Amino acid sequence: MDCVKVGVIGAGYWGPNLIRNFFENPQTSLVGVADLREERLKYIHGTYPQVIATKDYKELLDQGLDAVVIATPTPTHHALAKECLSRGLNVMVEKPITLRSEHAEELIEIADKNGCVLMVGHTFEYNPAVRALKELMKSGDVGEIYYLDTARLNLGLFQGGLNAMWDLAPHDISILLYLMDQDPISVNAFGTACVFKETHDVIYMNLVFPNNLLAHVHVSWLDPCKVRRVTVVGSKKMVVYNDIEALEKIKIYDKGVEAPEYTDTFGDFQFSYRYGDVRIPNIRFTEPLRIEIQHFIDCVRNHTEPQSSGRVGLKVVRILEAAQRSMMNGSHQEML
Numbered sequence: 263m264d265c266v267k268v269g270v271i272g273a274g275y276w277g278p279n280l281i282r283n284f285f286e287n288p289q290t291s292l293v294g295v296a297d298l299r300e301e302r303l304k305y306i307h308g309t310y311p312q313v314i315a316t317k318d319y320k321e322l323l324d325q326g327l328d329a330v331v332i333a334t335p336t337p338t339h340h341a342l343a344k345e346c347l348s349r350g351l352n353v354m355v356e357k358p359i360t361l362r363s364e365h366a367e368e369l370i371e372i373a374d375k376n377g378c379v380l381m382v383g384h385t386f387e388y389n390p391a392v393r394a395l396k397e398l399m400k401s402g403d404v405g406e407i408y409y410l411d412t413a414r415l416n417l418g419l420f421q422g423g424l425n426a427m428w429d430l431a432p433h434d435i436s437i438l439l440y441l442m443d444q445d446p447i448s449v450n451a452f453g454t455a456c457v458f459k460e461t462h463d464v465i466y467m468n469l470v471f472p473n474n475l476l477a478h479v480h481v482s483w484l485d486p487c488k489v490r491r492v493t494v495v496g497s498k499k500m501v502v503y504n505d506i507e508a509l510e511k512i513k514i515y516d517k518g519v520e521a522p523e524y525t526d527t528f529g530d531f532q533f534s535y536r537y538g539d540v541r542i543p544n545i546r547f548t549e550p551l552r553i554e555i556q557h558f559i560d561c562v563r564n565h566t567e568p569q570s571s572g573r574v575g576l577k578v579v580r581i582l583e584a585a586q587r588s589m590m591n592g593s594h595q596e597m598l
């Protein structure tokens with residue numbers, strides 16, 4: 263396959279970023295875009311006059327495509343991806359892959375049966391700063407990992423039909439799975455629905471990984487400050503990845519505390535605190551979507567399983583489902 267022929271369904275808020283990257287990639291031919299809204303089709307026609315712009319995604323699927331990219335609202339992912347995979351098309355679907363794990367399982371089954379690539383748009387897995395953070399953790403420089411903490415907060419954007427957890431936490435969960443290279447054992451969540459009854463806009467989630475390692479995820483549509491942060495605290499270093507920073511996305515703090523040897527008189531306790539330097543590694547930044555899309559194209563051309571495969575998407579949905587059950591059930595700890 264010289265050039266991967268791609269069609270994109272959904273050109274709302276996120277779709278245009280995908281469309282631009284596919285259009286710019288020399289190994290792709292962007293054949294067309296489907297969207298239900300006239301105004302979005304006008305935008306596509308004005309920006310990419312050579313590309314088909316249609317209201318009917320079925321018209322797009324009849325164009326001899328190799329792959330389809332789905333950037334429509336999450337409740338529509340399952341039906342659209344199922345139709346594309348059933349036609350033998352490779353699929354990249356936005357996060358979260360589906361709203362129900364049975365639906366994600368079904369998509370994986372169809373993709374396997376038809377020999378199609380199924381990838382989920384877990385964009386942060388392709389972010390050079392997240393990759394650098396993983397390398398740091400793997401190198402042993404951070405020491406034994408004590409705990410992780412993530413925060414994804416802002417004012418809005420409220421999504422019809424979904425709560426803030428299903429909208430925002432797929433990013434943090436996929437980052438945690440990627441960084442830890444392990445699956446969590448249990449989850450609990452606590453949330454509040456402030457603006458709309460029954461739509462949780464603020465959620466606190468705890469994931470327990472093997473060896474009792476705790477990861478806390480805070481997501482909110484109702485916060486005065488935009489925060490996109492992952493903190494990793496280890497025995498040797500503490501690392502903060504701040505996605506809001508333009509250049510200095512990762513800061514490594516040589517900070518820590520060592521517990522004293524046991525003595526029987528309290529006065530003998532001497533905690534040893536370390537307040538060392540802060541190091542800011544130079545990370546060559548490339549747009550994560552560009553890396554993500556290249557990976558999808560490589561997988562389609564080489565028939566390989568993507569890093570953020572349908573199976574990883576399914577893990578994320580299972581965690582979200584368990585967290586949702588917990589939230590509705592007095593924050594009960596749900597086993598995964």
Ligand SMILES: NC(=O)c1ccc[n+]([C@@H]2O[C@H](COP(=O)([O-])OP(=O)(O)OC[C@H]3O[C@@H](n4cnc5c(N)ncnc54)[C@H](O)[C@@H]3O)[C@@H](O)[C@H]2O)c1
Nearest residue numbers: 272273274275276277296297298299333334336356357385
């Ligand atoms: N990876 C990321 O960082 C990231 C960021 C934002 C959104 N997303 C995901 O992208 C998806 C879309 O989010 P959004 O914010 O762009 O939503 P949006 O509502 O702004 O856009 C969705 C578009 O899909 C169109 N659409 C819906 N059903 C359609 C159909 N059957 N045929 C053709 N067009 C159809 C709508 O007309 C709309 O223009 C969601 O799954 C969301 O979670 C991912």
